[in-house]
Amino acid sequence: MTNRRMFATMLIGAMARRRSRALTAILSSAVGAATLFCLAAICLAVPAQVSAQIRQFGANLIVVPISEKGAAHRVSDADARAITAAAARASGTPESALRTAAYRYETVRINKSPHLAAGIDVDAVRALNGHWEIQGEWPTSGRVLVGKDIADSAGLSVGSVLTVDYLSSDSLSLTGGAAPSAPAPHSTHGSHAHGSHADGSHAHGSHSQASSGVSREWRVAGIVDTGGEEDDIIYATSADIDDLTGQSKPGYDVVEMSVSTDSTDMATIADSIQASADGVRAQPVAKMTAGTARIITMLDTLFWVVCLIVLALTLMGVSTTMTVIVAERRNEIGLRKALGATGRAISMEFYSEAAILGLIGGALGMAAGHGLAQAVSTSVFDAPIPFSWWLASLCVALTALVAIIASIAPVRSASRIDPAVVLREE
Numbered sequence: 001m002t003n004r005r006m007f008a009t010m011l012i013g014a015m016a017r018r019r020s021r022a023l024t025a026i027l028s029s030a031v032g033a034a035t036l037f038c039l040a041a042i043c044l045a046v047p048a049q050v051s052a053q054i055r056q057f058g059a060n061l062i063v064v065p066i067s068e069k070g071a072a073h074r075v076s077d078a079d080a081r082a083i084t085a086a087a088a089r090a091s092g093t094p095e096s097a098l099r100t101a102a103y104r105y106e107t108v109r110i111n112k113s114p115h116l117a118a119g120i121d122v123d124a125v126r127a128l129n130g131h132w133e134i135q136g137e138w139p140t141s142g143r144v145l146v147g148k149d150i151a152d153s154a155g156l157s158v159g160s161v162l163t164v165d166y167l168s169s170d171s172l173s174l175t176g177g178a179a180p181s182a183p184a185p186h187s188t189h190g191s192h193a194h195g196s197h198a199d200g201s202h203a204h205g206s207h208s209q210a211s212s213g214v215s216r217e218w219r220v221a222g223i224v225d226t227g228g229e230e231d232d233i234i235y236a237t238s239a240d241i242d243d244l245t246g247q248s249k250p251g252y253d254v255v256e257m258s259v260s261t262d263s264t265d266m267a268t269i270a271d272s273i274q275a276s277a278d279g280v281r282a283q284p285v286a287k288m289t290a291g292t293a294r295i296i297t298m299l300d301t302l303f304w305v306v307c308l309i310v311l312a313l314t315l316m317g318v319s320t321t322m323t324v325i326v327a328e329r330r331n332e333i334g335l336r337k338a339l340g341a342t343g344r345a346i347s348m349e350f351y352s353e354a355a356i357l358g359l360i361g362g363a364l365g366m367a368a369g370h371g372l373a374q375a376v377s378t379s380v381f382d383a384p385i386p387f388s389w390w391l392a393s394l395c396v397a398l399t400a401l402v403a404i405i406a407s408i409a410p411v412r413s414a415s416r417i418d419p420a421v422v423l424r425e426e
Contacts, residue, residue, distance in 0.1 A: 015353060021325050022357060025403070028317030029361025030368065033399040035310045037369030037392070041385050042376060043303040049381045058129055059101070059256035061087070061266065063273060063282045074251025075102070079277035083255060086276035090269040091259045098259065101128040102252040104238065106245055109165040111154050117144075117164070117234040119241030128258055132230065136222030139237050143221035147231035151223045158220055164234075166214040166244045216244050311402060318406035322354060326410045334419040343415035350411045351404055358403025362396035369395070 015022045063083055065075050075083070080102055088095040104119040122138050136158040139145045146156055156162060218240070224230050242248045259269055270282035326333075333346055370387060377385045 015356070018325060018328065021321055021328070025318050025321040025354070025357040026361040026364070028314055028321065029358045029399050029403055030365035032310050032314030032317075032402065033362040033365025033395055034369040034372065035365075036307060036398070037366045037395045038372045038376070039303050039306055040391055040395070041370065041373040041388065043299055044388070044391070045373075045377060045385045046299060046381075049377070049383055058131065058285075059099075059258050060261075060285045061257045061259050061270065061273075061282060062285060063255040063257070063280050064253070065251075066279050066281050073279065074104070074253055075255055075277070075280060076251050077249055079280060080252060080255055082276045083273050083280065083282075084257075086272045087257055087259050087269055090264055090272035091261070092263045093260050098257065099124075099128045100255060100257045101125045103254045103256070104241060104250065105253045106241060107167040108234065108244070109167055110150070110162055110234075113153070114167060115150055115234055116232070117236055117241060117244075119238040120235055122237060125235070128256060131226075133225045134222045135225065136220070139221055139235055139240075141237060141239060142218060144218045144240070145222045145224050145235040146220050147233050147235075148223055148225040149231040150234060151220070156220050156223070158222060160220045161217055162220065164216050164218055164244065166216075214244060214246065216240070314399070314402050315406045318354065318358070318403045319409060322350070322407045322410040323413075325353075326350070326414045329414075330417060333414050333417050337417065338419035347411045347415045350407055350414060354403045354407035354411075355400045358400035359396060361403070362399030365399065366392050366395045 063075065065073050067073065080100075084098060084100050085095060087093075087100075088098045091098070101121065101124040103125075106117050106119070107114055108117045109115070120139070122140075126132075126138055134145070136145075137143070144162075146162075151157065154162065218236065224235070236244075259266075261269070266284045270284060273282040274280060336346065337343075370385075370392070373385050377383060
């Protein structure tokens with residue numbers, strides 16, 4: 001019988017004779033490994049899922065035109081396409097999967113009161129702002145979505161007909177105006193103003209209530225209630241705004257985006273967008289990005305705190321078990337040393353036993369931890385967590401290392417046993 005085979009036989013025999021102790025050590029290691037793997041898998045996967053969930057509540061990046069020498073301009077169709085392509089490249093997201101929405105704002109008059117009307121791509125805005133509470137339907141041709149505040153002040157309801165007068169820039173004076181102030185970006189934003197430019201100037205100035213003579217009758221398709229600035233805006237299809245103003249595709253006042261920051265930070269994405277088109281400024285939405293960062297920081301802190309606690313408990317559990325095993329094998333160790341076994345050989349046997357118990361416990365715990373992580377992710381985010389082989393390997397190796405470290409004190413005690421004292425007691 002070779003030395004290695006004899007060593008393996010001794011290890012297996014020692015663990016088999018003390019199955020209850022071995023199972024206790026395996027259980028301690030498995031609990032620690034399950035907790036560590038579950039927390040690590042969640043902390044690695046959840047930031048992306050949290051970011052995706054938060055982005056369901058609106059854009060996290062807005063792009064606005066920069067006014068030059070007091071002359072306001074808009075983002076052209078070509079620039080909007082370039083901006084979208086740049087954001088997709090920088091964030092590593094397929095352009096078709098990037099959610100964007102562009103808004104064109106015009107000043108209109110309803111019941112002698114000026115309001116902002118937004119020309120939108122309905123499908124794009126609905127995809128970007130799925131959290132909006134809509135009573136009725138989204139806009140279609142000749143039918144508009146009215147903000148709740150406007151509906152309340154004008155006495156409008158779903159199905160009502162409203163007459164809209166277009167207040168064109170040609171018929172507006174710059175004095176004595178009573179135009180509506182441009183609202184802030186959608187209530188989750190609180191950053192740059194809708195219908196305003198990066199230097200603070202508005203696309204339409206301060207307007208009087210002189211009409212251009214163009215009016216249209218629109219029917220209320222729905223009423224939007226978000227509790228934010230959306231409640232003061234009338235949303236119509238881009239075609240209806242073109243028909244009202246007589247201008248086709250004059251550009252956009254605001255382009256909103258929901259971009260992923262899983263692989264690229266927001267500042268890099270913003271710089272890429274600004275480099276892709278002249279006269280635009282990309283601005284992160286502070287509330288969205290700050291909220292995501294706070295959640296991820298809290299998860300990371302919780303992960304490290306719980307990991308330290310779990311590692312300490314695992315160390316204590318394995319160390320206690322190994323101490324009991326050494327005490328039970330005290331006579332055996334004394335006899336072996338009397339027969340010529342060295343302290344190093346005895347230490348190697350116990351360290352090997354601890355490593356094997358740690359590996360078994362780590363493998364079982366890793367499997368249990370993955371199942372637990374899947375259950376948590378599915379129940380909370382309705383999305384599974386992919387299995388990570390490198391994380392599994394790291395978890396099993398770390399559990400074995402912890403078991404070895406926990407055995408240091410008991411093994412030192414075993415290697416110092418005096419065979420004469422032990423045999424005299426026998």
